[in-house]
Amino acid sequence: xxxxxxxKIKIGENEYSLVLTxxxxxxxxxxxxxxxxxGDRLMKCENFEMALDxxxxxxxxxxxxxxxxxxxxxxxxxxxxxxxDEVELLTxxxxxxxxxxxxxxxxxxxxxxxxxxxxxxxxxKIG
Numbered sequence: 520x521x522x523x524x525x526x527k528i529k530i531g532e533n534e535y536s537l538v539l540t541x542x543x544x545x546x547x548x549x550x551x552x553x554x555x556x557x558g559d560r561l562m563k564c565e566n567f568e569m570a571l572d573x574x575x576x577x578x579x580x581x582x583x584x585x586x587x588x589x590x591x592x593x594x595x596x597x598x599x600x601x602x603x604d605e606v607e608l609l610t611x612x613x614x615x616x617x618x619x620x621x622x623x624x625x626x627x628x629x630x631x632x633x634x635x636x637x638x639x640x641x642x643x644k645i646g
Contacts, residue, residue: 525585526625528578528618531609535582535601537621539629543584550576554630574615577622579603 525536544554551557557577583600590597610618 524628526621526628528582528621530578530582530601530606536585537578537581537625538584538588539581539625540584540588542587543580544629546580547577554626557626571612571615574619574622575603575606578615578618579606581622581625582606 525538527534527536529535547554547557579601586598586600
């Protein structure tokens with residue numbers, strides 16, 4: 520998975536790439552109403568348990584995107600999807616705080632537009 524689209528985290532002994540795909544964006548929209556409401560929802564969780572549940576759900580969703588992309592490209596050596604229980608058992612609350620930054624990083628990478636300007640622009644003024 521390329522680093523321009525993903526952010527790496529470690530869960531247990533395995534490394535996962537968090538990737539914001541169109542599929543993940545649709546799931547986030549179903550749950551929150553859109554990407555723009557995600558930050559508000561994470562910050563305004565009524566209690567600590569709910570906040571952890573939301574972060575765990577997001578980590579699982581975004582990490583599984585890289586697994587599904589791998590499985591699509593490698594149908595003969597598929598990897599198992601990560602489940603929320605695994606994330607809960609293989610992480611500490613301290614890890615989740617760090618992963619929150621990784622989530623935001625992967626969201627930024629997933630929504631960033633790459634705009635490149637040409638060095639020899641045809642619109643250059645002559646004279």
